[in-house]
Amino acid sequence: MTNSWTDIKNTDLVIIMGGNAAEAHPCGFKWVTEAKANRGAKLIVVDPRFTRSASVADLYAPIRQGTDIAFLLGMINYCIQNDKVQWDYVKAFTNASYIVKDGFAYKDGLFTGYDEAKRDYDKSTWDYVIGPDGYAVVDDTLANPRCVWNLLKEHVSVYTPEMVERICGTPKDKFLKVVEMVSECSSPTKVMTSMYALGWTQHSKGSQNIRAMAMLQLILGNIGMRGGGMNALRGHSNIQGLTDVGLMSNLLPGYLTIPNEKEVDFETYMSTRGFKPLRPNQMSYWQNYRKFFVSFQKAMWGTAATPQNDFAYDWLPKLDVSGYDILRALELMGQGKMTGYLCQGFNPLLAAPNRKKVTDSLSKLKFLVTMDPLDTETSRFWENHGEFNDVDSSQIQTEVIQLPATCFAEDEGSLTNSSRWLQWHWPGGTPPGEAKTDNWIMAQIHVRLKELYRKEGGKFPDPIVNLDWAYADPNEPTAEELAKEINGKALTTVYDTADPTKVLAEAGKLLPGFAALRDDGSTTCGCWIYSGCFNEKGNNMARRDTSDPDETGAYSKWTFSWPANRRILYNRASADLNGKPWDPSRKIIEWDGTKWSGYDVPDIVPTAKPGEVGPFIMNPEGVSRLFTRGMMRDGPFPAHYEPFESPLGNLVAPNVRGNPAARVFKGDFEQFAEPASEEFPYAATSYRLTEHFHYWTKHVHTNAVLQPEFFVEISEELAAEKGITKGGWVHVWSKRGSVEAKAVVTKRIKPLICDGKPVHVIGIPLHWGFTGVARKGFGPNSLTPFVGDANIETPEYKAFLVNIEPIAGPVA
C-alpha cells in the first residue's frame, strides 16, 4: 500500500477492482465502512461475481475476468476526452510533458521492437529524447505530438465505452456510471482510493493491470493524498516483508537486484545502477545504491567483505536467466534438472498451477524438505489419497523429510502488513512435541553445512564458512539479534557529510536510519528500507502508542512503518507547487518557507524547495511515469491482451494471443485451450472465502465446520442450460485436469455478453485438499494453466477455460 488501512477512512470514493476486501480482508474493510458512514464516501465494486464487497457497494459493475486493462484504459480515455484531469498535478508531477524517441510506436497490439521467436522486445526506442545537457527534453505546453500525454491520448483512444462493453461484457451504461463517479475525483479536493489484490496480480499481464490504475490515479491527482493511493491489500501476513527482505531469485534485500553474469565485476554491476537525475535538481534517491549494497555485503560477510575484494561481490551467485521463480523451478524439476527442494511454510502442490505437472515435477526430485506447523499436502505428495491424490507411492523415488515448525503463537519477531507497518509479536505458548522455530531450523542447516565444509572441504566454501554468524547462541539467533542486523550498525563512527563535526552514529552503535549508510564499508545493514526499525531508541517495531493527532489516521507512533516510519508514500505530492496542500482538509505535510513538516515524515528532504525538487524522489525524473520507458517487459503503456485461455479473441489486436511478452515453456502452450474453444467454453476463476485462509484453515476445526466442503459456483442460466441442480454434483475439467464438486447455483454470477456472445463464468474457491479436518476436496489448481505474468511470473489463476457437466454424486 502507498497508504494504510486506517487511512482509508479519509477517502471520498473507494474502487474495489481485482480484490474482494469484505470477504478476504474483513477487519481492514471496516475502514471503508468508516469512510461511508462518517464522510459519505461511496464504494464501487467491479468484479465478475457479485461479491460480499459488491453487496455493500453503492455501484456494482460486472466485468469478464482478464479484461481489466480495457476497462481501466477506457476510464483514462474518458477522463482525457472529458477534461477530467487534475491538470496542475499531471503537468508538475508526471512525465506527461516528456518527449519520447521517434522510433517508438504501438501497432496491432505490439510495441516497437518485438521479437516473436524470443517473445521479447528490443526496448531501445522506449525512452525519452535526451537533450545536449544530458537531461530529458520536455514540452510544458504539451503541444508536441511526441510528448507522453499525446502518445497516451492516442494509445487509449480505441477503448471507447462501446469497446469496453464488447471486451469486458460491462454494459455501457454501467461503465459510464462508474467512470462518471471516478472522474469526479480529478478535483483537487476529491480523492479516490484503489483497493486491489490477487484479482489483479494473478494474470499474464497482472503488473500492467496495476500500472493502468496507477496511471489513472496520477491523472486524477490521487497519489500521495490522504484517502488516495494504490493500495495492494496483499495476501499472507508477511508477504510484504518477505518481498521487502528480497527472498526471490533476482533480489537482494530492499529491492536491490542480484547481479547477472554479464555484470562481470562490481564496477560493471554499478554502472547500470548509476541513476543519474534525468532533470535538474532531482534527488534520484537510488544514487545511494552503492551505500545500500556495500552495507548489505558487510551484513552478510562482515570483516571478510573488504574494499580489496570489492566487498565480496564475487560471492553472490550470478544469474544466467531473468530469474528462477517457482514456475521455472518446477519446469526444471520436470526436466530432471534439479536434485533438491526445500519448502519453508509453502504448499506448492496445492498453491502452484497445473497440479499434475507439479506432482510429476516433485516426483523427479532426489529429495524434498518441508518445514511447517501443519501437515501439508506437499509433504505427502507421494501418498495415495484415492481420487484426491491418485499416485503410486512405489513409483516415486523422492526422499521426503518433514520438519515440524512452530506457529505464530510460539514465535517472536516482526511481520510487515499491507500498510507497511512492521509489527512485533511475542510468543505466548509452548510448542507442541519437538516442534522448533524456523530460526533454529535455518541455523541448524547453516551450522551443520558449514561444519561439513570445514571437515571435508568441497566446492567454494568461502561464502558459507565466512558468513557473519556472531550470535550469542549460533544454534539459534534471537529475533532481536536479527532485527538489529536488519537495521544496521556503524563499524566505525559515522559523521554527517554536511557537517563533519556531527556524529550520526558512534562506532559499534545501531544506525538511526538509512541516511547514515556509507559505501566505504564502515556501516552494515541487512535491508536498507527497514533501517530505523531497531535503533538506539530501542525496538521501534514494538511501539504501542496509539496517539493520532487530529485523527488523521497516521498513527505515527504505532510500531514502525518503512521507509523511515513514513505512513503515506509520495506525501510531498499532497501539496501543490508552492508546497500548500491541494486540499487543506487533507493536509499531510506543508512547506513553511524553509522546511517541510506536518503529520507524517516528509517523503522528501525536509529543506527541498517546492517547485525545484519533484515529489517522486526514487525516480531520476523526480516525477511519476505515465510512460514507463523500458522498465516493464511488455510495454511502456498497458495494452489489452486476452488471457492465454479466453472465451474470445483479442478484439483490438486479433493476431495477438495472450500477453506477447509472457514466458511460456515448451509443452505448456499445447496444454492451453484455443481462444473461443468449443471443447472448453466457460470462463473460470478462482477465489477465497471469508471462512478460510488458503490451505491452512481446513486444519482448523471451527473453519472446517463453517465451510466444510469444496464447491463451484455457477449462474442459474448455466445451471438451466446444463441441467445442473442446486447442490447437485458436477464434473469440471480443463485441458490439464479435472475436479468433482457440489454446485452452488447462484444469482451472484450472471452471464456476460461479450462482443454479442454470452460468456458463462464459473467460480472455483481454493481451500480444500487431502489433509486436515475438513472434507477432502480439490482446488482450482488441478485446472489452472502454467503461465505467469510477463514481468513477475505470477501465475494466471484468475482466468482460464473449463467445461462442466452434471454427474451422479458419490455414494454417501
Added chain:
Amino acid sequence: MNMELSRRQFLGAVGAGAAATALGSLGFGEIEAAHAEAIRAFKLVGTTETRNTCPYCSVACGVIMYSKGDRTKGEQADIIHIEGDTDHPTNRGTLCPKGAALLDFVKSETRLKYPMIRKPGSDKFERVSWDEALDRIVRLMKDDRDANFVERNEAGVPVNRWITTGFLAASATTNETAWETYKVVRSAGMLVFDNQARV
C-alpha cells in the same frame, strides 16, 4: 498514603475495601461466600497475556493470547484463549471468522510434532530424531552442491551459483526469520529461490 502507589493499584485497593464493608454491613457474608463458591471462576483469571498479530491475512489484526503458565518465566505455557486486541488501531478488537478461531489453529490435531522421513518408494513416514533429519538434509545438500556448483561460466567469469537445489520461503514467517533464511540460502549460492508473494 504512599505516593508511589499507581492509579490502578489505588483504585483496586479502594474497591476491595468498599466491597468488604458493604457485605459486612448488610449481614449477607455467609450467603455471598457460598454463592461465590458455586460460580465458576472467570476463565482468564491468573492467565498470562501476550500480544501477537493474526498470522493469516495482511491486515495483521492485533490479538491477545491468554495462557496458563508464563513463557517469559521459563514455564510451560498452554494457550487457552485468543481474542482481538482493542488497543490495535487497525482492528480495534474485532476479528474475522478465521482470527476468531485462532485457538483451534494453535491446537489443531494436525500440528506437526516430530521430524519424519519418507524413504524413496515408501508409502509411509517414519519418525526420526532432529539430529538424524538435519544431518541427512545437509548431507544431501552438500553432495548435490559439490557435484553441481558452477564456479565459472563458459566465459570464465566467476558466477558461483548452485541451481540444482532450490528454496521456497514462506510468507508468514517473521522478517527476522526471512533475513536469517536469506543469509543461509544466498551464502550457499542458491538462485532457485522464491517466496509465496509470487503466487
